[in-house]
Amino acid sequence: MSGESLRTLVEEHWSALGARPTTGDNRLRVSHLPVMTDQGPLTAAVDHEGHRHLLVPINTHRKIRSGLDGPVLQLRKRPLEDEDTYQVYADLACLRGDLNDLFTGVCVDVLTAVDRAPENPVKALYHVLDRWKALFQTQGPTLGPEQLAGLFAELLVLGQLLDRDPSAHRLWLGPKGHRHDFSTGNAAFEVKAGTDVSGRKPRIHGLDQLEVPADGSLCLVWFGLHRVTVSGSGIGFLELVKRTLQKCDDEGALIGLLAEAGYRPFEADRYRDVRFTVGEEKWYEVGTAFPRLTGSALLAAGRSPVSVMDVEYTIDLSGDAPVAMTPDEVSHVIDRIVEESA
Structure with a gap:
């Protein structure tokens, strides 16, 4: 059975x-x-x-x-x-x-x-x-506002992957400390979220977070979220967790990943009033023209990144460039990463 x-x-x-x-x-x-x-x-x-x-x-x-x-x-x-x-x-x-x-x-x-x-x-x-x-x-510290927004955004992406493959939780590597949130080794997604209405300004952690996999591809996914307090509006954090678990064919494995990301089921009461509306969702292909700092770029410029540590920086995607991917292009890269994981 x-x-x-x-x-x-x-x-x-x-x-x-x-x-x-x-x-x-x-x-x-x-x-x-x-x-x-x-x-x-x-x-x-x-x-x-x-x-x-x-x-x-x-x-x-x-x-x-x-x-x-x-x-x-x-x-x-x-x-x-x-x-x-x-x-x-x-x-x-x-x-x-x-x-x-x-x-x-x-x-x-x-x-x-x-x-x-x-x-x-x-x-x-x-x-x-x-x-x-x-x-x-095991009780851990409460997730802060930025952590909640980030985890919420990652679950939104995971939900899209699970819609295509109920085993796609295997691609969610961010909770385990991988440099990219989702990856097959060749294709990868890095997910960022912000609640600041001033624009798209993702915070990048490290010189390898926007490093494209060798002979592969990388997308940066941006979610503009708005924290709401009105019951019934937006999407509840716990509702999204439940919905994602229902889509997954291995709830135990997914609960383990959620715990590594900082959320444990018995702590649900802490987050019962957390709700977000999604203001925008933008997907970008990270290519040569994409604004970023990477170890390979420093090497190409004749500078060694070996002694450069704890690098964090912000990129501004609020303007017209770089150009976001079309819905069809987004659907294609989601299909591709799922197919590569099969």
């Missing part, structure tokens, strides 16, 4: 369980899932507070690791019994209803991993949690 089919299935189970009446504070409404282990099937559950659970059957004497106790995820050992059966589970629960969609992604990963290794479901569970839990538990 595909990941998307599993996602739909487990969501249907939780929705059906949530519609049932509660029968007690310490009771779970449960429904078996079609993934088997030596101890029995994995099970979806909903508690009296509406929190979602994934139950992994274990041996009675099996110990469960400690340390995962909120604020988003909770893991504990839980026995369940009815008139006919008694079974002990590793109970993974989501304590934040607004993160249910991400919890579904975690559970789909668990179901897939257990299906591949049904003889040791707890090991499969731990493997998945080790990939995900730091994203929920």
Whole structure:
């Protein structure tokens, strides 16, 4: 069963369980899932507070690791019994209803991993949690206004790539420290954003940020953004994150990239009121006539860039030159970078 089919299935189970009446504070409404282990099937559950659970059957004497106790995820050992059966589970629960969609992604990963290794479901569970839990538990500094605008713009570009290829998150290398935000090695995009209405003035970091890949191409993408406070106007930052995750075929990988870029799902409340309108979107081909400082240009001029460090500068694209690309040209370069990544 595909990941998307599993996602739909487990969501249907939780929705059906949530519609049932509660029968007690310490009771779970449960429904078996079609993934088997030596101890029995994995099970979806909903508690009296509406929190979602994934139950992994274990041996009675099996110990469960400690340390995962909120604020988003909770893991504990839980026995369940009815008139006919008694079974002990590793109970993974989501304590934040607004993160249910991400919890579904975690559970789909668990179901897939257990299906591949049904003889040791707890090991499969731990493997998945080790990939995900730091994203929920590690708190970092709040993204500043410029960082938010920059990440928002990068997600807008990523969304266009994902529209063509749901695996295009693999091209987003900026969070990992690559000199270009998106790259196949030959083709690259560098994304800049500004909220200053005075013009297009991207800040360039380093002598290699506008260096064109050898025998390749580079585009600078500029977004003029306006921060808005009126609910319903513009695009909410969290709305854009959710939309991008829905387009991607590997939510876990994309959530990891978002975390490296400074955004973690459990910190969503920090950014609930962040909204932008897109004033303009301009794409430029970075060629010989494009205004820039690069190491290769300094070498060509007989100057060594080796001892030049921490270079930052601003370029002004507010005039008629350089000329921005046409919509057809933009569509072509997006198609090309996706095709090169295939």
